[in-house]
Amino acid sequence: MKELSTRYDPQENEEKIYDQWVKEKLFHADETLDGETYCIVIPPPNVTGVLHMGHALNNTIQDVLIRWKRMQGFNTLWMPGTDHAGIATQNVVERELAKSKVKRTELGREKFLEKVWDWKEEYGSTIIRQLKRLGCSCDWDRTRFTMDEGLSTAVKEVFVRLYQDGLLYKGDYIINWCPRCSTALSDEEAEHRDVEGRLYYIKYPVKDREKLEIENEDYVVVATTRPETMLGDVAVAVNPKDPRYTSLAGKTLMLPLLKRELKLIFDEDVDPEFGTGALKVTPAHDPVDFKLGVKHDLERVNVMEPDGTINSLGGDYEGMDRFECRETIIEDLKQRGFFIKSEEHLHAVGHCYRCHTVVEPRLSKQWFVKMKPLAEDAIKEVKKNNIKFHPGRWTKVYLNWMENIRDWCISRQIWWGHRIPVWYCKDCLDYVDVRDVDIHETGKKGIYVGAGKPDKCSACGGNNMEQDPDVLDTWFSSWLWPFSTLGWPEKTETLKKFYSTDALVTAPEIIFFWVARMIMSGLKFQNKIPFKDVYIHGTVRDASGTKMSKSLGNVIDPLDIIKEVGSDALRFSIIYITSQGQDVFLSKDKFEIGRNFANKVWNASRYVLITLGKDFTPGKIDPGDLTLADKWILDQFNRTVKTVQKSLETYKFNDAAGELYDFIWHKYCDWYLETSKLAENRVVVQNVLFKVLAGSLKLLHPFMPFITEEIWQRIPDEENKWIMISSWPNSDKTYDNQKASEDMEKIIGLITSVRNVRSFWNINESVDVVVNAGNVENKELILSNTKLIERLAKCKVRSVGEKVSRPDQSVASLVKGIRIFIPLGDTVDIEKEKTRVDKKIEGLKKHLDGIDRKLKNEGFLKKAPEEVVAKEKEKIKRFEDQLRTLEDNLNTLG
RNA sequence: GGGCGAGUAGCUCAGCUGGUUUAGAGCACCUGCCUUACAAGCAGGGGGUCACAGGUUCGAAUCCUGUCUCGCCCACCA
Numbered sequence: 028m029k030e031l032s033t034r035y036d037p038q039e040n041e042e043k044i045y046d047q048w049v050k051e052k053l054f055h056a057d058e059t060l061d062g063e064t065y066c067i068v069i070p071p072p073n074v075t076g077v078l079h080m081g082h083a084l085n086n087t088i089q090d091v092l093i094r095w096k097r098m099q100g101f102n103t104l105w106m107p108g109t110d111h112a113g114i115a116t117q118n119v120v121e122r123e124l125a126k127s128k129v130k131r132t133e134l135g136r137e138k139f140l141e142k143v144w145d146w147k148e149e150y151g152s153t154i155i156r157q158l159k160r161l162g163c164s165c166d167w168d169r170t171r172f173t174m175d176e177g178l179s180t181a182v183k184e185v186f187v188r189l190y191q192d193g194l195l196y197k198g199d200y201i202i203n204w205c206p207r208c209s210t211a212l213s214d215e216e217a218e219h220r221d222v223e224g225r226l227y228y229i230k231y232p233v234k235d236r237e238k239l240e241i242e243n244e245d246y247v248v249v250a251t252t253r254p255e256t257m258l259g260d261v262a263v264a265v266n267p268k269d270p271r272y273t274s275l276a277g278k279t280l281m282l283p284l285l286k287r288e289l290k291l292i293f294d295e296d297v298d299p300e301f302g303t304g305a306l307k308v309t310p311a312h313d314p315v316d317f318k319l320g321v322k323h324d325l326e327r328v329n330v331m332e333p334d335g336t337i338n339s340l341g342g343d344y345e346g347m348d349r350f351e352c353r354e355t356i357i358e359d360l361k362q363r364g365f366f367i368k369s370e371e372h373l374h375a376v377g378h379c380y381r382c383h384t385v386v387e388p389r390l391s392k393q394w395f396v397k398m399k400p401l402a403e404d405a406i407k408e409v410k411k412n413n414i415k416f417h418p419g420r421w422t423k424v425y426l427n428w429m430e431n432i433r434d435w436c437i438s439r440q441i442w443w444g445h446r447i448p449v450w451y452c453k454d455c456l457d458y459v460d461v462r463d464v465d466i467h468e469t470g471k472k473g474i475y476v477g478a479g480k481p482d483k484c485s486a487c488g489g490n491n492m493e494q495d496p497d498v499l500d501t502w503f504s505s506w507l508w509p510f511s512t513l514g515w516p517e518k519t520e521t522l523k524k525f526y527s528t529d530a531l532v533t534a535p536e537i538i539f540f541w542v543a544r545m546i547m548s549g550l551k552f553q554n555k556i557p558f559k560d561v562y563i564h565g566t567v568r569d570a571s572g573t574k575m576s577k578s579l580g581n582v583i584d585p586l587d588i589i590k591e592v593g594s595d596a597l598r599f600s601i602i603y604i605t606s607q608g609q610d611v612f613l614s615k616d617k618f619e620i621g622r623n624f625a626n627k628v629w630n631a632s633r634y635v636l637i638t639l640g641k642d643f644t645p646g647k648i649d650p651g652d653l654t655l656a657d658k659w660i661l662d663q664f665n666r667t668v669k670t671v672q673k674s675l676e677t678y679k680f681n682d683a684a685g686e687l688y689d690f691i692w693h694k695y696c697d698w699y700l701e702t703s704k705l706a707e708n709r710v711v712v713q714n715v716l717f718k719v720l721a722g723s724l725k726l727l728h729p730f731m732p733f734i735t736e737e738i739w740q741r742i743p744d745e746e747n748k749w750i751m752i753s754s755w756p757n758s759d760k761t762y763d764n765q766k767a768s769e770d771m772e773k774i775i776g777l778i779t780s781v782r783n784v785r786s787f788w789n790i791n792e793s794v795d796v797v798v799n800a801g802n803v804e805n806k807e808l809i810l811s812n813t814k815l816i817e818r819l820a821k822c823k824v825r826s827v828g829e830k831v832s833r834p835d836q837s838v839a840s841l842v843k844g845i846r847i848f849i850p851l852g853d854t855v856d857i858e859k860e861k862t863r864v865d866k867k868i869e870g871l872k873k874h875l876d877g878i879d880r881k882l883k884n885e886g887f888l889k890k891a892p893e894e895v896v897a898k899e900k901e902k903i904k905r906f907e908d909q910l911r912t913l914e915d916n917l918n919t920l921g
Numbered sequence: 922g923g924g925c926g927a928g929u930a931g932c933u934c935a936g937c938u939g940g941u942u943u944a945g946a947g948c949a950c951c952u953g954c955c956u957u958a959c960a961a962g963c964a965g966g967g968g969g970u971c972a973c974a975g976g977u978u979c980g981a982a983u984c985c986u987g988u989c990u991c992g993c994c995c996a997c998c999a
Contacts, residue, residue, distance in 0.1 A: 031958090033958090034959095034961095201997090219996085249999085264999095296998095298999085301998055308999095309999095313999075374998085375996080388997085420925065423924080424924080424995085428995080431995090431996090535993085535994080566993080606934075606936095608926090609927085609934090610927090612933070614933085616948070617933080617947090617948090620947065620948090622961060623962090626962090629958085634958030634959080635958080636958095685935080696959085700958075782964060783966090785953095785964090786964070787965080787966085789953075791954085869943095872943095874943035877943075877980095880980090881980070884979045886978080887940085887979045888979085889979080890978090890979065890980095891979080895941090899940080
């Protein structure tokens with residue numbers, strides 16, 4: 028046994044220990060083993076990512092779970108990996124290239140992709156390295172990446188199957204378009220934020236048969252927040268019941284500036300209350316207008332280029348950026364007298380979740396997945412409770428979204444990602460731009476959907492085939508993660524063994540993106556739910572409640588914290604302060620909790636090791652030899668084992684951490700270690716010290732893996748060299764001892780009471796104590812623990828009796844029916860003593876009143892359980908007794 | 922517009938399937954201690970009408986209703 032250094036240095040120890048675990052292959056999961064499995068797949072961080080506090084929280088929770096299960100003897104697998112984050116990664120590499128003034132388009136698709144792969148090889152494992160530094164016990168040999176061959180095969184397989192099942196289609200719809208990334212986004216990828224915009228009121232003249240230039244005498248006023256889209260207007264819509272416009276039936280309007288003719292249509296969906304009750308209709312640039320367009324068979328005039336500039340249909344405005352165009356159009360309208368006014372208008376505007384550019388709703392041909400059929404089973408499984416959300420309130424959020432699910436736009440106009448496995452025969456399908464090929468039904472001539480390029484077109488025999496240029500949404504590979512990482516579509520042993528997985532730990536913002544879709548894909552392609560429990564933890568925010576993000580610059584870098592206080596301290600702190608599912612408000616000082624606790628654990632262990640000495644080997648404990656304190660700490664340890672277990676089972680990680688903190692610090696260290704210093708039977712106390720320390724370290728290991736392992740390496744090797752794979756403690760019934768705990772509480776109360784008196788009277792030296800124990804049992808208890816009391820309270824117990832009368836000039840305290848008198852001689856300041864006692868009396872009276880009322884209450888006596896009533900009666904006796912003594916105390920004094 | 926979460930000590934938060942908690946913790950504060958495991962510590966202490974108003978109940982921080990404040994999520998009101 029080696030002694031521990033006087034100060035624990037996480038920097039030195041943590042990496043060293045991690046390397047040892049890796050070397051011993053302790054993270055390795057083995058599918059050939061029997062036994063109950065426990066599997067978690069990591070929510071794949073984005074390859075461009077660096078570890079932030081959200082990751083730290085997320086992965087610490089998973090590591091706690093997996094280490095706990097591993098110690099319980101489960102065959103555990105924690106499956107790690109990263110996703111390719113199509114848009115984000117492409118953006119990063121584009122920026123890199125921009126530094127040397129190279130554009131992606133100049134390089135061409137293949138060369139560019141080579142660059143991205145190069146980048147990924149060089150920087151893509153940063154986050155993995157950081158997760159290791161956090162202590163994550165993933166089976167790193169299995170690390171997967173969504174663009175790996177196996178996972179790409181899974182993606183293609185799924186695409187083909189969805190197509191064959193009629194769940195895929197391609198067509199023109201309004202989608203969210205990011206002009207900066209130049210790609211479509213799904214509804215979930217457009218983040219809606221309230222923006223203070225303007226609502227512009229514009230005159231749309233009623234057409235005069237004679238002349239095009241109207242002198243404003245007859246017009247309809249429309250209100251719009253995006254005036255530039257008027258270039259694509261084809262109609263104006265009003266509510267048929269709106270009396271202001273009924274007279275206009277049959278008329279035609281003129282679009283100002285472009286002088287295009289606009290139909291006037293009547294539709295119930297137009298809200299007469301909003302703006303002027305007249306809505307300009309732009310089917311190619313607005314989802315509502317698009318619907319109106321379909322309903323009323325309107326032309327779709329798309330006036331915008333992919334980069335957000337106006338195209339040739341926009342007349343003089345061609346080439347202008349959309350926002351520049353907005354300004355210009357307003358100016359022009361003002362000049363020509365079509366502009367009426369604008370007013371402030373707060374509305375939700377979509378922003379690209381990758382670059383935060385304002386998203387443009389825009390008509391575009393894209394691939395979609397029909398979601399309704401997939402959602403059905405996914406709804407059922409959750410309703411049947413086969414998949415449980417923790418905390419449960421997320422169930423409603425999930426169901427609400429699923430029940431209103433919309434089709435998923437999965438094509439992206441970027442290069443980095445899984446290319447859509449569809450080929451078009453140029454000869455059969457007469458097209459100019461391959462993107463324009465429309466597919467509404469499967470089996471259309473000249474279209475091939477499959478894992479690879481077909482040799483020739485089965486329709487015409489030619490081989491003039493072109494692959495769809497677009498790639499798939501990154502989430503289209505992530506949604507397969509729970510089984511694609513396990514080997515699917517191969518029928519692997521790993522898949523058989525570990526699917527369904529057990530728990531998924533993730534953040535709320537990802538429920539729709541990922542969790543819901545995984546449930547759908549799992550049911551569709553495995554006929555089995557992907558996981559049983561979904562634990563949703565809170566969002567990490569800064570002290571002011573703002574979400575931590577790099578762009579806001581309010582991040583606390585986990586690696587900085589690790590450098591300062593160590594990974595254990597970081598892990599423990601963040602778990603300790605995060606109550607189930609609540610958001611976390613972080614500031615740097617929060618990490619002192621973990622740092623101080625780690626220090627405490629280290630020092631306590633150091634003390635124990637010193638006490639055990641070099642030659643200690645754990646031996647059997649004879650219950651007959653145990654002192655009260657021994658019995659107490661063993662009982663308390665049992666309780667801790669149970670509560671920690673329960674807390675972990677119910678995903679209440681903070682409760683588990685809190686319980687351990689309290690037990691180790693305030694029970695084991697503050698009391699037991701102190702009592703152990705006066706133990707007569709060294710062998711017994713050494714064994715108890717050791718037993719409880721070893722058990723506590725095990726319980727603590729999932730939270731603070733490094734320090735517990737480091738200490739474990741120095742203590743007698745009772746079962747396993749590594750705490751990481753040692754057995755999880757069970758509570759040992761032979762040490763359950765309610766009585767000992769109650770008795771010890773009396774002793775602790777007595778000691779605290781004496782300390783209190785000494786402190787209150789500013790007495791440094793030892794005091795004499797006379798105890799009226801009230802009954803034989805208490806008397807015996809006190810007598811057999813006199814030494815403990817005297818030492819820990821710094822006092823001399825002069826006499827103990829069942830009925831001891833109070834010495835002159837003494838102050839009194841009581842605790843649990845035991846009265847304590849401390850003779851202070853004539854130094855007692857009566858007024859001062861009165862303040863001390865008065866406070867206590869006041870509190871007691873208040874409590875007594877409460878109980879008294881309760882006991883006089885017939886309802887209570889009738890309805891409350893007998894136990895409760897009995898306890899209350901007992902209580903009142905005790906408190907009345909105390910009160911009397913205290914009052915007596917005051918009377919005696921003066 | 923809909924949904925959710927939160928308002929408890931100076932600060933940050935626990936507690937909320939109603940009755941052993943005279944409402945807890947950490948930090949901060951006050952007092953006394955270098956008691957040889959730990960000053961990142963030890964001992965003691967002060968501090969809260971549990972947002973507000975009703976209701977249910979024998980009994981409410983805890984359940985119900987309403988109000989106010991803050992935060993988040995969802996939604997095609999141009």
